[in-house]
Amino acid sequence: MNCDAQGAIRAAILKTISHRCVEHGVPLTNRPILKHFATLALLILVCSTSQVQAQDTASISGFVKDAESGETLILANLRISGSLLGAATNTSGYYTITGLPAATYTILVSYIGYQSQEIQIDLSADEHSRLDIELSPLGFEVGEIVVTAEADSEEEQRQLGASRMQTATIRKLPTILEPDVFRSLQLLPGVKAASDYSSGLYIRGGSPDQTLILLDRTTVYNPSHFFGVFSTFNPDAIKDVRLFKGAYPASYGGRIGSVVDIYNKDGNRNSRHGTVSLGLLASRAMIEGPHKWGSWMLAVRRSTVEPILAVARNADVNGIPDTFYFIDANGKLNLDLSQNDRVSMSFYAGKDVVVVPIVEDVDAELRYGNETFSVNWTHLFSDRLFSNFTFTRSHYFSNPSFEFASTYSEQDNQVTDYSVKGDFEFIPDSRRSFKAGFWGGQFRFDLLNEFDSVDVFSLRTRSLYGNGFAESIYRPSAQWTITTGVRGSYFENGSFFRVEPRLSIERRLTDRLFAQFGTGRFHQFLTLVSNEAFSGLDVWLTSAAKVPPAHGDQFVTGLKYRSDSGFRLEWEGYYRTMQNLFTLDPFLPDVAGLDYHEMFIFGKGYAWGSEVFVEGRIGPFTGFAGYTYGKTRRRFPAINEDAYYAPKYDRTHDLNVTGSTQLTPTWQLTAVFNYATGQAYTEPSSQYRLTHSPFQVPDTNVLVSPFNGARLPAYHRLDVGATKIGRLFGAEYELQLQVVNVYNRSNIWFPFFEFEDDGSVTREDVPQIPIPIPNVAFTLKF
Structure with missing residues (x-):
């Protein structure tokens, strides 16, 4: 050059x-x-x-x-x-x-x-x-659940901390209500769920905001529907789902935990095809086909809970929403300009709408959603120099409002992110490869609170950001692979510039056994203020002067073995630190009049654990199992007397087993079993009243155990599903029959405490899925 x-x-x-x-x-x-x-x-x-x-x-x-x-x-x-x-x-x-x-x-x-x-x-x-x-795809058959933590690529299989979930697997797994990308990822070791009603990803001791989520190279800020029950990703529109659980490459950045990288389908370049799926609570459709210069794809999905809500309202069930639905759409247009140039345009748009009458003359309404758009240009400078240039726009909005007897209260939260990024990959010979790139843009954040048309609190942030990275993969011999990288990150608010070194080493012990080690430093300029039970009220806040970015170091080591028959056994151990974690101060009675940095408290944390993953075949059964032993701790001022405590999502033991067997040439049976240590919570033990003088009302004080010092009972659940594939009027169909929570385990969602007049405390446990839930889905492919 x-x-x-x-x-x-x-x-x-x-x-x-x-x-x-x-x-x-x-x-x-x-x-x-x-x-x-x-x-x-x-x-x-x-x-x-x-x-x-x-x-x-x-x-x-x-x-x-x-x-x-x-x-x-x-x-x-x-x-x-x-x-x-x-x-x-x-x-x-x-x-x-x-x-x-x-x-x-x-x-x-x-x-x-x-x-x-x-x-x-x-x-x-x-x-x-x-x-x-x-x-060519394998012939028409039900097919095994080749539930892969990674692809059948040796390069990808060996990448430390990398996992991959096939979209065909996602559609076959028995799930609550709807096939879901994130719920499928929760079956992998190191990935935990907050509850049956949450699709959020808690990866290796990190909270959901510590995971970067990309859709066609575009950041997604709220990947959920129905307050977290569903993720925003339509499985019929998705081509590839890739997870980096830790020590991820220098080509990614912006989060101190992990990365989920998702790509939409390009669309069929040879003929027109489509699918229609009908479910009890949601239905979806996808159509794809060729055009003169390439291909296109369009997918839509909508919840269908209105008939169920109507029945509940007619039965005079309290608290049933007047309106409750979600809708989303994915689309992609590809242009094959030449043998060396391709352009693709991709979009996603989704929203949730909820209107709930709380009590007489009190109504609540919530609208929230995401919109993403990207234009990607793929160009080959030569056979050895590959490049991608992408323009992206991501928008997240949340608008909760309440009406109290003609008095109106509203919150408007808007996040908009424009960016331009470029990636280069250069492969001079079989021993060396190089990657480099940049990512720059502007982050916009607006938060407005109004009460009775009066501006109570408002916050507006505009910040440029920029990133550059370089990465080298060197193979000095057939036994060694050394990956080094560095990433530089700049955030205009506060004028922060941070450097992140990355290192990964692999040693081939035998043809089938690999030893690996990886480490790196990571920074995060954003934090998420959210409710762990419901995701519709999420608020993103940024670093600024006197609010430094969070940062952390990760250390990961592992052994990976794969036999000629496809049996896989993998172990990874990890340790990670978290510094400068910032969140809103929960003890502030009011933020009005405060400087931005005065609204936060700053803490730290750590997490460590050991993961085992096994995949293979035993007789007629195929499947995989993942086990995690891990701990995560946090420490914030004035919480738990400044001592380390376990966050709610800390689970010492976590086990997931998935298996399938072919009953007949057209029927397949699938089962998923989950076991996990109960969540941490704070338990009140008693209450007492203290009177300062005869003329004052007594103050009620509650004695509690150490913060999150108690544990709910262990969580476990079994789901089963049967899938039949056949042909109807010349088209392929798929019928799914599923039962979630087969043996009626009443796992606790959260405990509710009532304080009695005699000073005692009574507890009532709120269950997650109180009964076995059947589900039926029918998919037609044409």
């Missing part, structure tokens, strides 16, 4: 950033910072290209696709027969195998759920061969 080419690329990056900033009203006072990030993204590439221009080895590159739909396959595995050389496709389905001497090679290509291929190719010296590969 000559200096003119380097300058042209760098200028194009800066022009794109500046144009988007001006278009959306972002001030350019920090353009030098954006300039440095663009320079950092190219630095590692410039240094590398000079080392490979004189090489005369051959290379193979291209895309791996579904033969029927033309959909690119993420993390498909390619290997040169008789050697350890190979590659995995990236998130765009692209691969490169370099450093090959002139010879005839056999390439083994595999992807879970698809027929493997062997392709023979002759390469001459200095030849750069473009080889696009199509894999």
